[in-house]
Amino acid sequence: MEILVERAILVGVHEQQDEHFDYAMEELKNLADAIDVETVGVVTQSLERRHPSHYVGKGKVIEIRNVYDATDANLIIFNDELSPSQIRNLEQELECKIIDRTMLILDIFARRARTSESKMQVELAQLQYTLPRLIGLRASLSRQGGGTGGGFQNKGAGETKLELDRRKIEDQIAKLRRDLNHVKDQRETQRKQRKRSGIPVVSIVGYTNAGKSTLMNRLLEKMDTDHSKQVFEKDMLFATLDTSIRKIKLIDNKEFILTDTVGFVSKLPHNLVQAFRSTLEEARDADLLLHVVDVSNEDYQYMVEVTNDTLHEIGVENVAMVNVYNKADLANIMYPKVSGNTVWLSAREGNGLEELIALIKRHIFEQYVTCKLMIPYDRGEIVSHLNDKANVKNVAYEEEGTLMTVEMDVTERDKLSEYIISH
Structure with a gap:
């Protein structure tokens, strides 16, 4: 044929x-x-x-x-x-x-x-x-x-x-809306569960082909050797549409959830923005946005405008944002470099990830505190839990139990308040 x-x-x-x-x-x-x-x-x-x-x-x-x-x-x-x-x-x-x-x-x-x-x-x-x-x-x-x-x-x-x-056609539109509302309810439930878990959510946003999937994969590679978690990446417009959600665990046991969203483009059809609203709303409920920008494109400022306008259209407001100026290697800009809430890096090379992670940590782990806890020897499960879920800085074995100096989330501290001896 x-x-x-x-x-x-x-x-x-x-x-x-x-x-x-x-x-x-x-x-x-x-x-x-x-x-x-x-x-x-x-x-x-x-x-x-x-x-x-x-x-x-x-x-x-x-x-x-x-x-x-x-x-x-x-x-x-x-x-x-x-x-x-x-x-x-x-x-x-x-x-x-x-x-x-x-x-x-x-x-x-x-x-x-x-x-x-x-x-x-x-x-x-x-x-x-x-x-x-x-x-x-x-x-x-x-x-x-x-x-x-x-x-x-x-x-x-x-x-x-x-x-x-x-x-x-009208009947089909009505049916699709009903089905999508059902999916939206499921998404809302999942988001509420993530909120309750206390794990911060970081959402990647940006213009199509700015390097969002590449950045997600480099972060996953750095923190996790499980390659099955990798997302599809390709140098093309709208290579991926489906939201990816991955949990990232840092070396100090701090965790955050990383999500990415469909890329934006100028004159993105209004019907499409509305249809993808529940997917795009992942960004609205995030604790931090990573706005990925292809800084090698001479029109990158315009792309920033389009992305910000689209975020505004879906109701994303008052969410902290880090600007990730990607493809600095192609733009002949010195990198890695950090200035305020902006980092210049190359996701493809993986150069600048440490600086980005430091910025992420500064934003989403502000509520972490360092405490000294005395855990009785018959509560070994608490010691195991802290070793797995918190940043244990020091351990000593005393007569009364295990003395631990631990950096952890305030919600975790509140749960273990009876064991805290100083903070």
Whole structure:
């Protein structure tokens, strides 16, 4: 069977106020690359604002068609989310398959989704996007069957779904919302259990492909030889969608839970943010955020803005944050280096992890205290517990029992108050 090779023309409107247009177009190409769509042409237009009926001006529509014919393209990708009427009008004028940035991102998410939860989240976002665009999308997608790369991987916005009437789509949206609410309740229960355990939670956030999974793996390697705990990492946009949760135990027996979240991107579809809300809320309940930034990218400040805006949208406020300026080796910046709550490092090389761990400890173990305890010899299980769960600094064997100098969490201290002789 012949495999359809996708060749795309990218189209963008440079609005007057947009300082990041060039980066957005470069990112659009990277998003296309992420699902093996080859870019064979780029058409841009500077306008005060996007054209309400065709996104671009009428003359530019003709130019797009000419470029499309000259390059043997079979797909046109627009850099912004198109309205239902824009899709319909462009479809009539261009007579070829068109998709917008939102459809492209949704398709990438559909391909990357691994767990049943992330698959449901993506399908919900696809259906919510599809519902008001049924007519235009039916024509465009039926042209060559499916979305990009030979068809949407998830049935959410594929051709078969478009043949269903609105009622069926609305019913499916309602069902997905119910199922996801059930998963959300389970997540809430798990988060409450983690809170009750008293173990601090550190959550990794940041722009897609900033190196979040690489950082998580280097920290795991440093603290744990169990390689089955490693997470998938690859130099590509949205390599992972599923939240990973790992417990990390430091040399001094202090523990924290490390979670990572889906990466952010500019113009991340609102439906997608809402669908992934319960996953992203891992960051909201964290004790500390590690904001990973690809400092080698000249637009990294913009990526920081996008990440902060997305965090604000999901209600992440008043959570302590450490800025992790990753890929310092590629940026020719001196590293490892620490300044306030910022660390410059290279996760790939593992250089700067000690400095990062020191920053993490400073934030999440503030409530640790050092105490002297006298544990009677008939309470050996307490000694074992402290050796396993606390940082034992000194041990002496006295007549009355085991004298221990221990650094531990205040909640642990309160439980053992009857044995404390000084602190």
